Amino acid sequence: MTRLSSDDFRALVTAMASAVADNAERLTELDRAIGDGDHGANMQRGFDAVAADLDTLAAKPLPEALKAAGMKLVMTVGGASGPLVGTFFMTLGKELPEEFDRAGFTEAFSKAVAAVAARGKSHQGQKTLLDVLFPMQAALEDGKSVGEIATIAGQAAEATIPILATRGRASFLGERSIGHMDPGAASVALLASVAASMLEQQP
Template structure:
C-alpha cells in the first residue's frame, strides 16, 4: 500500500472523499452527539470540512506534509468543541511526521505519533469511548500489514465496540452509566474518515 505519488490529484481525491463523508453523515453524527454529548459534532465536522474544501486548491497544491498541516489548521480554526483541536492535532502531526511519498511503514509510524499527540492534547487514552478507540486499532492493523479492506473492517468493528463502553472522558463522561448503549460520535466520525481514505486507496465497499 505504498503511496508512491501523493500529488495534487490524490490529495484532492482524499480530501474530497473525507469531506463528502462528513457532509453525508452530519445528521447521523449530530444524533449520536445529542444522545451523549453537546449535539453539535455533525455540524462542527461539516463546518470544518467545508473550510478545508474552500481552501482545497491551495491545500492540494502543497506537498503531502504541508497539505496535511494546512488541513489540520482549518479544522482547528473552524471546528468547534473538543473535536477541532483533536482532529487538527491529528492532521497536523501526520503532516509533521510523514514524507511526501510515504510507504506503509512510514504511514503507520506517523499515525502512531499522531495518535500519541491526540492522547496528550485530550488527556485521554483508548478504552474511554473516544475517537482513539477507532484510530488505535486502525493504526495497529496498518502496522501489522492488513489490507485496505481489512483496515476498513477494523474501523467499523472498533466504532461498534464503543457502544457498550462507559465514557470516562469528555462531556459523555458526565452521563456515567447512561453513556452505555450509544456509539461515540467521535469514534463514528473517525470510522467515516478512515473508510473514505480506504475508498480512495482502493478498498471499495
C-alpha cells in the same frame, strides 16, 4: 503506497467533505444522545472549510497540505473534536515524508495517534475517537490491507456502544453513556472508510 499526487489529495478531501456532509445528521444524532448535539454540524463546518481552500492546499507538498488542513480543522470544527482531529492531521503531516512507504506511513500515523492521546489526555477504552484510532494503528502495524483497516475501524466504532464514558462530555452522564456509539469514533470510522476506498485504487 509511495506518493499521493495533488489530484489524489484533492479527491480525498472532496470525498471526505462529501461523506461528512452526507452523515452530518447521523453524527449529530449520536452526539445528542451523549454530548452537546453539535458534532455533525461541527465536523461538516470544518471539512467544508478545508474543501473551500482546496486549491491552495493541493498546491502544497502532501505533508504541508496535511498540516495546513489540520490547522484549518482546529480553527473551524470547534468543540472537543476540533483540536483532536486537527492535531491528528497536523502531526501526520509533520511526521510524513513527501515520499513514503508502508513503514513510513505507519510510523507517522502512530505519532499522530500519540499526539491526539496527549492532547486529549486520554487513552483507549474511555469511549473517545481513540477507541478507533488505536485499533487502526495496530492493524497498520500488523500489515492489514486498507480495506481491512476500514472494516476494523467500523467495528471499533460499534464497540464503543457498551463502553462507559470516562472522558469528554459523555463522561458527565455516567452509566447513561452506555448503549450509545461515541460520535467521534463514528467520525473517524467514516473518514477511514473514505480513505480506504481511495487508497485501494492506488497502484
